[in-house]
Amino acid sequence: MTQRYKVTIAYDGTNFAGFQKQPQQRTVQSVIEDALNKMNKTDEHIFIVGSGRTDAGVHALAQVIHFDFPHDIPALGMKRGLNSMLPLDLEVKDCEIVDDSFHARFSTHGKRYMYRVSRGEFVNPFKRFYTAHYKYPLDIDKIRAALPDVVGTHDFTSFVAAGSQARDHVRTIYEATVREDHANDEVIFEFYGNGFLYNQVRIMVAALLEIGRGQRPVHDFLRLYEVKNRKECYRTAPASGLYLKEVVYNQPQ
Template sequence: MEPLRYKLIVQYDGTHFAGFQIQPHDRTVQGEIQRALKIMTKGKEVIIHGSGRTDSGVHAKGQVIHFDYPIEIPVKNMQRALNSLTTDEIFVQEVSLVDADFHARYNTSGKKYQYRVDLNAIPDPFKRLYTLHHPYPIDMKKLKDALKDLEGEHDFSSFCASNSGREDKVRTVYEASVYEDTFNNELVFTFRGNGFLYNMVRIFVGTLLQIANGLRPADEIQRLLEVKDRNQAGPTAKPQGLYLMEVYYDSSKAKKGTDYQEDSVLGEQVQDELDHSIK
């Protein structure tokens, strides 16, 4: 039987992971999911492919991955098994079967990120892993005006880590916005685009906060887009405030009629094996 390709939407708390991508000596999200899949296949390696990398400390509410699995398992059973075998830091939100040519990374048409900034004067220990603490005055009008300058197609060389290695730094930002979460006294930035360079969102935030504080002029974004020099932009904001929210695809390529019934003979046999392996 030919392997089936599964597409998953995964949430994770990135605090105690050295990023998404597998590394030889560090704990990663990819490594944790592949460990669970190896248990399910009784020792056979299953390689997963993500829509993109997230750095150490960065979180995800809508990371997309795919992998080829050697036997047919109903999507609900696949979800149940993985959620049983991974730690509580990872949750498989959705599972679907897709065509063999679907690729979680190469078929993406865009992504959505959010970044959360805690404005409280005193640091909250319960927010330290999920927001950037920034207890300084914010000029919301200057901030919103500067965000608008990021929208559209631009060369974002000034907002890309110098060691990224990518030559083409032209991207299109469809949305760059912010709102005040008054209940939590936080700023919530949203960025949607057709692609993002390494550390691009975090450099956006580091620069925008300096504009909102009055440390940089209101038209600074326009100047930085013109000079194309990372050294002239603001600092890279810390990773813990960043969330990958959603990944967009032109078409899901999901197969029809392959969400097998839970009471199918195949489903019962596979689930019995999975329940036994989990125990």
């Protein structure tokens, strides 16, 4: 009997060409589908649906996928089976059997992203794939003063990368925070919103770092919402600092 599984996964994005399947590329989707189709004893091909894509080099602490599987495997068995099949840069953190109405992409209420910036004059060898390095002076108070402008419902056209297929660019950000992790010499951003456009978080972080460095006025986001022009905001912070931290769903399963 076919059952729907909701699976929460973590991955180190360094060696993946992003989430979405692409010919000749090692992607999160292809690696998971390969494992599932080895576990599957029917002729049916298993496809997975993710809450959304992540780019090459972007990490996930808790990405969510769903798929329909034609064998009656308990949730814990599925978790263990998948973990035994998957490579070490991809881990199943949680697995539940859910109602057919659950959809990893369409049922989302919001997503939380974290962005880690490492400080210091030189790149820390242990962080080169797991943070963005930013050596310039930063006034965190300026960034903190800009964050209320990020929160709310805005047209993020100035913050969307070419290649986006989104029809409209209005999104709502519920929370935007920054904190300094002095012990690790990092600055850490978090954004929680109802959805994010292609590269939106990385473009926003690049603009916020420019505000912190004094290269952009503190309340420049208000102007950027008006001008609706990516050329006003053309930098993109590196993929290595970005983590999909949480996907929140509308109703409990």
